Amino acid sequence: MPADDFDVIVVGGGPGGSTAAALTALEGHRVLLLDKEVFPRYQIGESLLPATVHGICAMLGVREQIERAGFVRKRGGTFSWGSDPEPWTFAFAASERMAGPTSYAYQVERCRFDQLLLNNAERLGVEVRQGHRAVGVLRESGRIGEVRYVDPGGAERTAAARFVVDASGHGSRLHHEVGGTREYSPFFRNLALFGYFVGGHRMPAPNSGNILCVAFPDGWFWYIPLSATLTSVGAVVKREAAARVQGDPDRAYAALIGDCPMIARFLRTARRAAEPPYDRLRVRKDYSYDRSVLWAPGMVLVGDAACFIDPVFSSGVHLATYSALLAARSINSVLAGLDEDRCFAEFEARYRREFALFRDFLIAFYDQRTDAQTYFQQARRITEHRGTRLEAFVDLVAGVSAGDFSREPPEGVLDQAALGAVLAEGANLQLRGMLGEAAGLEPPMFPGGLVPSLNGRRWVVPERTEV
Numbered sequence: 001m002p003a004d005d006f007d008v009i010v011v012g013g014g015p016g017g018s019t020a021a022a023l024t025a026l027e028g029h030r031v032l033l034l035d036k037e038v039f040p041r042y043q044i045g046e047s048l049l050p051a052t053v054h055g056i057c058a059m060l061g062v063r064e065q066i067e068r069a070g071f072v073r074k075r076g077g078t079f080s081w082g083s084d085p086e087p088w089t090f091a092f093a094a095s096e097r098m099a100g101p102t103s104y105a106y107q108v109e110r111c112r113f114d115q116l117l118l119n120n121a122e123r124l125g126v127e128v129r130q131g132h133r134a135v136g137v138l139r140e141s142g143r144i145g146e147v148r149y150v151d152p153g154g155a156e157r158t159a160a161a162r163f164v165v166d167a168s169g170h171g172s173r174l175h176h177e178v179g180g181t182r183e184y185s186p187f188f189r190n191l192a193l194f195g196y197f198v199g200g201h202r203m204p205a206p207n208s209g210n211i212l213c214v215a216f217p218d219g220w221f222w223y224i225p226l227s228a229t230l231t232s233v234g235a236v237v238k239r240e241a242a243a244r245v246q247g248d249p250d251r252a253y254a255a256l257i258g259d260c261p262m263i264a265r266f267l268r269t270a271r272r273a274a275e276p277p278y279d280r281l282r283v284r285k286d287y288s289y290d291r292s293v294l295w296a297p298g299m300v301l302v303g304d305a306a307c308f309i310d311p312v313f314s315s316g317v318h319l320a321t322y323s324a325l326l327a328a329r330s331i332n333s334v335l336a337g338l339d340e341d342r343c344f345a346e347f348e349a350r351y352r353r354e355f356a357l358f359r360d361f362l363i364a365f366y367d368q369r370t371d372a373q374t375y376f377q378q379a380r381r382i383t384e385h386r387g388t389r390l391e392a393f394v395d396l397v398a399g400v401s402a403g404d405f406s407r408e409p410p411e412g413v414l415d416q417a418a419l420g421a422v423l424a425e426g427a428n429l430q431l432r433g434m435l436g437e438a439a440g441l442e443p444p445m446f447p448g449g450l451v452p453s454l455n456g457r458r459w460v461v462p463e464r465t466e467v
């Protein structure tokens, strides 16, 4: 192969890009990863889900390293949300699907977490070029097969590949190349203003590592403990309240905290972090969107380059790494001889279902808040759960309450069958990550669909164990 010819070029070295690159390199392919930044670099998205830690990270061979990195252990979430004056807490362990050794995730400093995943991809044979910015792709006979990029010296170059993965995040310059449009959610037109504190209050054990989400009149706050002393604090406000943030963000941030008594109390003796990259406020808007097209011959989108939805349930890194796994399976399978349309149809169906699950769930959750009813109250009513409202909520988000249904859920609330299947996929991921080939083949998610191979890195036509 000539020097700049690869099987796969991945644009972006965040969790989505590192995962896609590593899982294709593990199948013996020659992989180039380009990132415009030099790591470690800052990123938001610090609260992880168990499927990422115990499923994807285990498949990548980096789980032990993550375990040793000293990140804060997250057992679940604590919410001050809806009409209940008291905060409520859920633990991942409350769901049978996540009980046992996988009932936690981590709160991570993304500069450290992303660096671990990127180093791991390099260890697995990926050629990582930092400070290299992709500026476009080139087609031959309708198929995308080259990436144009600018090296650190400012020279424009090209590299060829049989597949290009766009994992360059929300600011992707390439996503339109697959065709279709990015569609912004009319419902989640929120704006986030976030910063960091040292010395913030911690909830009592065992919930001290939980994500805390607190609703207030203009929106809600996240409060994420990143170490014993460092806390990520972000306000998500409705677009109508965005004017408050214009002008002087520091003043607006302090005023928003003042409007949210619980967060103000937690930060009473804390001070704003002074060390980079945590010493300044950041603003993000227009971050909830989907795409009408997710792939084209020779190119696929993963993570935020494809879609993202409101951060209340910390789904961003999960969606990025899960979509990267699906894309890697498809690429590995096509390079092994399977039909491209069929492999990427499986990628798209599974990815869209996972995304829709979170979107629909979040819409119901936000609606409950504005209607002065909490989501978990509705969950208890719908499921006729005999336990507490909290248990009903946890069972619903874990997908284990589907069997208890005695009537159809109201319109707009989750499709229980879809919820169960997707969470089952999450549980399978964890199992596969921990047991490897011993986990056995899964049943297809869709009639006539493909199933993951025993090592989880390719698709298999059911009834056959090898491609």
Ligand SMILES: Cc1cc2nc3c(=O)[nH]c(=O)nc-3n(C[C@H](O)[C@H](O)[C@H](O)COP(=O)(O)OP(=O)(O)OC[C@H]3O[C@@H](n4cnc5c(N)ncnc54)[C@H](O)[C@@H]3O)c2cc1C
Pocket (backbone or CB within 6 Å): 011, 012, 013, 014, 015, 016, 017, 034, 035, 036, 037, 041, 043, 044, 045, 046, 047, 048, 049, 132, 133, 134, 135, 167, 168, 169, 170, 171, 172, 173, 192, 234, 284, 287, 302, 303, 304, 305, 308, 311, 314, 315, 316, 317, 318, 320
């Ligand atoms: C306010 C807010 C809060 C959030 N909170 C959470 C949370 O608590 N938990 C969670 O899981 N998710 C959260 N998210 C989502 C999370 O930030 C993203 O979903 C996640 O980072 C996506 O990963 P990725 O790999 O797709 O992209 P990224 O992490 O954005 O990585 C993309 C990479 O591509 C590189 N790049 C960009 N353009 C180019 C180019 N032209 N050439 C080469 N490289 C390029 C960038 O330098 C970057 O390293 C939050 C999002 C927002 C907006």
